[in-house]
Amino acid sequence: MTESTAAGRPVTVVIVDDHSIFRSGLRADLDDRLHVVGEAADVDAAVAVVVQTQPDVVLLDVHLPGGGGGGGAEVVRRTAAEAPSTRFLALSVSDAAEDVVGVIRAGARGYLTKGSSGGQVSDAVVAVAGGDAVFSPRLAGFVLDAFGAAAGEQAESTDELDRLSAREREVMRLIARGYAYKEVAAELFISIKTVETHVSAVLRKLQLSSRHELTAWALERKLL
Known part of the structure; x- marks a missing residue:
């Protein structure tokens, strides 16, 4: 976690999801350790707000309109150079292995399903801001399997x-x-x-x- 965050500054957050009702509900459920500084509903808007606000963490849906069909992973890739300190936490209804692995390969630091409570999401955001990786329990296996295979390919x-x-x-x-x-x-x-x-x-x-x-x-x- 950055020095200012560790000293008590709220973790700044951008919420990216194409459903406004979900964004509003999530914003209301996050606790006072977090401060939402922006929202976006598609890939291009997400890239713009992340670059502009430079948040500590982006809560990111993996399926988003725009951006040539790259979804949440495209947002991560396109902001990597211009928002290098921002970390990404995927938050999606999908628990498909290809969605989990795809966004993690792009650079996200964790993945939660939308069944998570506001408290669980808040805890995860704080953990990711501090440099940890966070996954819903059943999803961690996908990542371990995928990166274990990648390690084998690298050895080859x-x-x-x-x-x-x-x-x-x-x-x-x-x-x-x-x-x-x-x-x-x-x-x-x-x-x-x-x-x-x-x-x-x-x-x-x-x-x-x-x-x-x-x-x-x-x-x-x-x-x-």
Whole structure:
């Protein structure tokens, strides 16, 4: 929690939900540790109010109109750079695994279902403002399963990268970013022929057939 919040300042909150009645009811149910500084009903409005008010925590529904269909996760992604200190707590009627995992992958710090009481939501907001992660009990398993699988994928990626030499990794990243062979050669102070040799080795070791597959492979593993 920030120093001022810890010293007794209410946690500032923005409520994002496309149902005005729910927003009003939630606002009335939150306790005096929290201070609502804004509301929004769609993705674009949510982004604007979060950037403007810089709240400590955003209470965020996962299904929202606007924003190209990205929902609550889109709000998290679009405000990450402009409201870096704001934390997000999803609050949704949905308990579907894909909704939970999707918004957590985007950067939310917790997920509650709308069956939670005002006191439970208030406690969760204070906890998230202080840096904790909070989940409704049955939802935590989804996150553990998903990120356990992600850890396995990361380990697999590390094993694959271990097959490459340091120079091959440098060439791989540049090629995957769209550099032409001559641009890679200039960047690394090597010949174009040497670049071609390294690219052939990378594709062979990773069992890929083209630079397009290499780019997709690197993107999936967040190596760019």
